[in-house]
Amino acid sequence: MLDATSSYNLMTDTSPVDNRSRRTPVDDRTGHRIVPDTTRRAARIPGNRYGNRPTMKDVAARAGVGLKTVSRVVNGEPGVTPETEHRVQEAIDALGFRRNDSARVLRKGRTASIGLVLEDLADPFYGPLSRAVEEVARAHGALLINGSSAEDPEREQELVLALCARRVDGLVVIPAGDDHRYLEPELKAGVATVFVDRPAGQIDADVVVSDNFGGARDGVAHLIAHGHRRIGFIGDMPRIHTAAERLRGYRAAMEDAGTAVQDSWMSLGVTDPERVRQAAEKMLADPQPVTAIFTGNNRVTVTVIRVLAEHPTDVALVGFDDIELADLLRPGVTVVAQDAAALGRTAAERLFRQLDGTLLAPERIELPTRLVTRGSGELPPAH
Amino acid sequence: MLDATSSYNLMTDTSPVDNRSRRTPVDDRTGHRIVPDTTRRAARIPGNRYGNRPTMKDVAARAGVGLKTVSRVVNGEPGVTPETEHRVQEAIDALGFRRNDSARVLRKGRTASIGLVLEDLADPFYGPLSRAVEEVARAHGALLINGSSAEDPEREQELVLALCARRVDGLVVIPAGDDHRYLEPELKAGVATVFVDRPAGQIDADVVVSDNFGGARDGVAHLIAHGHRRIGFIGDMPRIHTAAERLRGYRAAMEDAGTAVQDSWMSLGVTDPERVRQAAEKMLADPQPVTAIFTGNNRVTVTVIRVLAEHPTDVALVGFDDIELADLLRPGVTVVAQDAAALGRTAAERLFRQLDGTLLAPERIELPTRLVTRGSGELPPAH
DNA sequence: CCTGCATCTGACAACGTTGTCCAGGCTCTA
DNA sequence: TAGAGCCTGGACAACGTTGTCAGATGCAGG
Numbered sequence: 001m002l003d004a005t006s007s008y009n010l011m012t013d014t015s016p017v018d019n020r021s022r023r024t025p026v027d028d029r030t031g032h033r034i035v036p037d038t039t040r041r042a043a044r045i046p047g048n049r050y051g052n053r054p055t056m057k058d059v060a061a062r063a064g065v066g067l068k069t070v071s072r073v074v075n076g077e078p079g080v081t082p083e084t085e086h087r088v089q090e091a092i093d094a095l096g097f098r099r100n101d102s103a104r105v106l107r108k109g110r111t112a113s114i115g116l117v118l119e120d121l122a123d124p125f126y127g128p129l130s131r132a133v134e135e136v137a138r139a140h141g142a143l144l145i146n147g148s149s150a151e152d153p154e155r156e157q158e159l160v161l162a163l164c165a166r167r168v169d170g171l172v173v174i175p176a177g178d179d180h181r182y183l184e185p186e187l188k189a190g191v192a193t194v195f196v197d198r199p200a201g202q203i204d205a206d207v208v209v210s211d212n213f214g215g216a217r218d219g220v221a222h223l224i225a226h227g228h229r230r231i232g233f234i235g236d237m238p239r240i241h242t243a244a245e246r247l248r249g250y251r252a253a254m255e256d257a258g259t260a261v262q263d264s265w266m267s268l269g270v271t272d273p274e275r276v277r278q279a280a281e282k283m284l285a286d287p288q289p290v291t292a293i294f295t296g297n298n299r300v301t302v303t304v305i306r307v308l309a310e311h312p313t314d315v316a317l318v319g320f321d322d323i324e325l326a327d328l329l330r331p332g333v334t335v336v337a338q339d340a341a342a343l344g345r346t347a348a349e350r351l352f353r354q355l356d357g358t359l360l361a362p363e364r365i366e367l368p369t370r371l372v373t374r375g376s377g378e379l380p381p382a383h
Numbered sequence: 384m385l386d387a388t389s390s391y392n393l394m395t396d397t398s399p400v401d402n403r404s405r406r407t408p409v410d411d412r413t414g415h416r417i418v419p420d421t422t423r424r425a426a427r428i429p430g431n432r433y434g435n436r437p438t439m440k441d442v443a444a445r446a447g448v449g450l451k452t453v454s455r456v457v458n459g460e461p462g463v464t465p466e467t468e469h470r471v472q473e474a475i476d477a478l479g480f481r482r483n484d485s486a487r488v489l490r491k492g493r494t495a496s497i498g499l500v501l502e503d504l505a506d507p508f509y510g511p512l513s514r515a516v517e518e519v520a521r522a523h524g525a526l527l528i529n530g531s532s533a534e535d536p537e538r539e540q541e542l543v544l545a546l547c548a549r550r551v552d553g554l555v556v557i558p559a560g561d562d563h564r565y566l567e568p569e570l571k572a573g574v575a576t577v578f579v580d581r582p583a584g585q586i587d588a589d590v591v592v593s594d595n596f597g598g599a600r601d602g603v604a605h606l607i608a609h610g611h612r613r614i615g616f617i618g619d620m621p622r623i624h625t626a627a628e629r630l631r632g633y634r635a636a637m638e639d640a641g642t643a644v645q646d647s648w649m650s651l652g653v654t655d656p657e658r659v660r661q662a663a664e665k666m667l668a669d670p671q672p673v674t675a676i677f678t679g680n681n682r683v684t685v686t687v688i689r690v691l692a693e694h695p696t697d698v699a700l701v702g703f704d705d706i707e708l709a710d711l712l713r714p715g716v717t718v719v720a721q722d723a724a725a726l727g728r729t730a731a732e733r734l735f736r737q738l739d740g741t742l743l744a745p746e747r748i749e750l751p752t753r754l755v756t757r758g759s760g761e762l763p764p765a766h
Numbered sequence: 767c768c769t770g771c772a773t774c775t776g777a778c779a780a781c782g783t784t785g786t787c788c789a790g791g792c793t794c795t796a
Numbered sequence: 797t798a799g800a801g802c803c804t805g806g807a808c809a810a811c812g813t814t815g816t817c818a819g820a821t822g823c824a825g826g
Contacts, residue, residue, distance in 0.1 A: 053572045055782055066806035071784060079804060096568025101548040102488045103782035106811050111485065113528070113549075122514040122724075124507050124707070131505040134531060143545060145496070145528045148517060162526060165484040166496075185479025189436045302708065309711055324507070325685065325708045328692055341505075438812055449776035454814060462774060486812035489781050 054095040063091040074099055105167070113137075114351065115163035116146040117156055118174040125298055125321055125340050126174075129196070132344030133172055140352050142169065151240075153177025164191060170351045172196055172344075178239065180205070192354035196347040198241040199364070206354070208347040208365045210338040212242050212320075215369030216249025217256075219318040219336040220294050222371060224257045227381050228292040228316060230265065232283040234276060234304065235296025237269040246296050246320055265290055276303040284311060291381035292316035298323050305333060316379040318371075327374055334377025337370045437478040446474035457482055488550070496520075497734065498546035499529040500539055501557040508681055508704055508723050509557075512579070515727030516555055523735050525552065534623075536560025547574060553734045555579055555727075561622065563588070575737035579730040581624040582747070589737070591730040591748045593721040595625050595703075598752030599632025600639075602701040602719040603677050605754060607640045610764050611675040611699060613648065615666040617659060617687065618679025620652040629679045629703055648673055659686040667694060674764035675699035681706050688716060699762040705755065715757025725750055 056070040063070065065084060072080050073088040080088075091097070105111045116133050118126045134144045145163060149156035156176040160183065163171060170192035173180075178201035187193060187205065194206040223231050233250045236243035247268065254261050264286060267279035280303070283290045293308075293315060295301040301319030308315050322337035346365060371377075439453045446453065448467060455463050456471040463471075474480070488494045499516050501509045517527045528546060532539035539559040543566065546554060553575035556563075561584035570576060570588065582590040606614050616633045619626035630651065637644050647669060650662035663686070666673045676691075676698060678684040684702030691698050705720035729748060 105485045122511040127510045128505040
C-alpha cells in the first residue's frame, strides 16, 4: 500500500468532533529560532512563506504606488491612469507576481471552486460524468476539486467535510453512504449541494438520477419478450440505491410476466470479478439453468461477458450501463445505457442555479435510460 | 455550448499580465448600503460572508474561553484541560463549527492540495492515472484539484496558473503545449512540479513518461516478425511528444527491417473518428495496401478496429495503449500497454518527495511498456 | 507566607487580499 | 480666482486562522 511516512503530511483534521483522541503533542520543531519554518523546501530562497513569492506590497513598493492601486490593476478595476497601470504591470512582470487566491477567498467569501465526490474516478462511468461537471464549472469560472470515496461511507464523509472546510461554494456528491445528516450544518450554512446517481439519505436535497428502476425493468422485459423466463440477475449490494432500484426493476418485470423469481437466479452484493464469475457460473450450472442474465452495472457486465464467452451454449445478456466496444463483440452487447455526461451536466447546472440564489425547493430530476439492442439481448433461450 | 450567463461567475483573472484590456468598470452593486453583499444566496440567513458560518470567535464566546483555546482544541494541540476542552467541543457541536481552511492556508502557507492538469478526464487512459495521483495525495493528506486542458496549450496554461494562484503545493501536469517557460516564476517560487506522460517544453523539470519510442518500435517489430512489410501508422499530431516518439519508434523498427516507409502509409495528426476512419480506409484501398496497421493511441485503435471489422481481408493490428475488452474481440487486440496508474503513482510520489525538501536534480523517469499479444498482431500478411 | 516552577489560558499580530473612505490634485465654471 | 465636482491614489480595517508571548493559576517546598 501507499505509505505516507514523509514529512509532507497536512492531514487536515477535518472533523473537530473527533479529534479528542488525537491529542498528540507532536512538537516536531527544532526549537531553533533563526529558521522560523523548518518545513520550507530546502531549495527555496528564504522569504515569505510561499517560497519567496512577491506580494502586492512588493509590487506596490517596486512600482512606487499604493497597495490598493496594485489590487486595482490586477483586478482590472477602474480608476488607474494608463501610466500608473503601466508601471504596475512592469513591476508585476518583473517580479513574477501572481495573486494569492487564498487571501482573496478569505476576503471575498467565495472560493470559485466546487467539490465533486464520486466513487472511483478510474471507473469509465465516472470519467465522462466528472468531465461534464468540470465543463460546467469552467463555464462559471470555477475550479473542480474531486475525490473518490471508494464506495466507503466514512471516506465519503471525510472527503465532503474536507471540502466544506475549504469552503467550496458547492458540492456534487455521488453518495456512498445512506445517511447524510452530517451535512445538515453545511446545508444550513448555505453550501449548495446536489446529489447525483443516487439520492441522499435522511436529508432533503437536490438529486439527479437515472431511471434505474424503469431502465432495469425495460431491459428485463426485453429479455422476456424474446422468450426468456429463467433470467438471472447479478448486481451490487442493495445498500447502494442504484443497485436496489435495478433489482426492483428486475423483480417488477418478472412479476409483470407472471414469473416467480427463484433465489438461485439472483446474486446480490458481489462485485469483484472473481466472485461475479463464480456467481454466473453457478447460475449456468444449475439443473434448470438461467437462459439469460441481466447484469446490474458495467463492471459486472464485463465479467459476465468473459464467462459467457467460454460458455458452450448461448446465453442472452442485457447489461446496465453502456460499455465501450460493446458493438464490436460477437454478439454485440445489448445494454440499458445511461448518459453519464448528462447526469453530471444536469447536476452541475442545478448546482450553479442554487448558487445564483434562484433556489427552489429540493427537486428530484430523473433522466431516462435507453435500451441499446446489439444482439446479446435478442438471443432466444437455448433451452 | 455551455453558457454562463448566471450571476455566479468568479472568473479568476489568473493572468495579471493580460488584463489590461479587461478594464470594464462593472459596478454591478446596487449602491444600497444596508445589504452589504447582494450576491449572497437568497435563502441564507444574514451573517458573515460564508452563509452564517460560526467562526472560532463565536465558539470561543459560547464556550467562554479565548480564541486561541478553541484553535488548540480544534487542532488537537496540547495544553488544554479536559474540562475546557469539553466545553469547547460542546460549543463546536452546538454551532456546527467547521474550521475555515482558507484562513488556515493563508496563515500556514501550505494548502495541502495539489493540482492535476490532464488532457481529458473522460479518456479511459486518464481515469486510472488521475485516481492513482489521488491515492498518493490522500496518503499525504492532500486534496486533488484537477482540470482538463482539452489538448489546448492555452487552456493548459490558464489552468496551471489558476492552480498556482490557489497556491497548490504542487502540480502534476500532462502537458498539452510544448513551451512551459511561463512556469519559471512558479518553479522559482517553489511550486513542486512533475510532468507526466509527456516532457515539459523549454524548462528543466521532473518528468515521468512511458517508453513510447521503445514500445512503438517493439510493437512494429512484432508485426515485422510476423511477416509484414507494408505497415501503416495512424497517430496524433507529432506536436504531441508521445505521438512523435511513437512515430519515431515506428520508423526505427521499419528501418531496422530495411523497409522504406512510404508517405501513404502514415497518417499523422488525425484524431477524430471520422478522419481516422478515412485514413485507414485509404491505406487499405491503395493498390499496394498495407497488410498491418500500428495505431498510435487508444482512441485511434478503437476506430481502426471498427474499420477492420468491416474490411473483407484480415489486416493485422497492434495498438498503443491497452483498451478494455480487447481480449474479448475476435481476434483479440494486440497492444503495447502502458501502465497509466503507475505513471500517476510515480509522478505523485516524486512530487511529494520534492515537497519533502529532499530535492534532487530534475530527473526523467521512463516506465517500460508491455506488449500484450492477443491475436490481431499475429495475423499473417494477407497479400 | 513567599518563591519557584509548571501548567493553562488569552491578547495580539500577522498572513495577503479587498472594501471603504478620505485626501489631494485637477478641470471647469461663475 | 474661488468653489464645486471629478478623478486618481493610498491609508486602513477586515476576512478567520495560527504563532508568539506573557499573564494567571495552582502547587510544592522553603
